[in-house]
Amino acid sequence: YKPAALTLDKTYYWRVDEFDGATTHKGDVWSFTTTLPGLGTAIASRWSNISGTDLNTLKNDPRYPNNPSIVETVTQVQWDGPDTDNYGGRIEAWLYAPATGDYTFWLASDDQGELWLSTDDDSSNIELIAYVKDSPTAAGGWTNLNEWTKYASQKSQPIPLVAGEKYYIMALWKEGGGGDHCQAAWQGSGIPTITVIPGTNLSPFEPL
Secondary structure: OOOOOOOOOOEEEEEOOEEOOOOEEOOOEEEEEOOOOOOOOEEEEEEEOOOOOOOHHHHOOOOOOOOOOEEEEEOEOEEOOOOOOOEEEEEEEEEEOOOOEEEEEEEEEEOOEEEEEEOOOOOOOEEEEEEEOOOOOOOOOEOOOOOOOOOHHHEOOOEEEOOOOEEEEEEEEEEOOOOOEEEEEEEEOOEEEEEEOEHHHEEEOOOO
16 A cells, blocks of 8 residues: 655554454554654844844844844744844744645734745745835834734735745844734645744754
């Protein structure tokens, strides 16, 4: 028996029965969940003491991108820690689709934010797919947590992904004052509703 291709992050059950010529003796039920080594977390980095809400102030800081003030691990593409002012942040990981198909992505952030995704397993082939700004050239913009429809730019176009392949995903955000957070969500094959991207589809980014 040769089964069809298995789906990532899905539990399968199997059992071996014995037939003695007259009676079928049922065996124990076994199970396994398809996964990839190293799944579970993403890397969240922050650069302290950068004022304002304009994301360009993070990109232009001489410490960015290689010398963050704080590096943490997160179990989804989301950071919502204690309120902190005047910093820039980044969440990055390898992303794995649970099934081959088209996926739509969303970004929510406070303040400005951008969501980038590579077209393949080369992290340099990244494209901007969604952003949080008052306008494409504005220095401000923000959303509440889980607010996915404030700006049309928060939502990506459908993007085809292949199960088993990996893609580099990066979310950037700039915090001025007040509340702060960043989160990326998706919807697509096997994901019927807008869902913050979980660690089961992520592994820590390490350059190839």
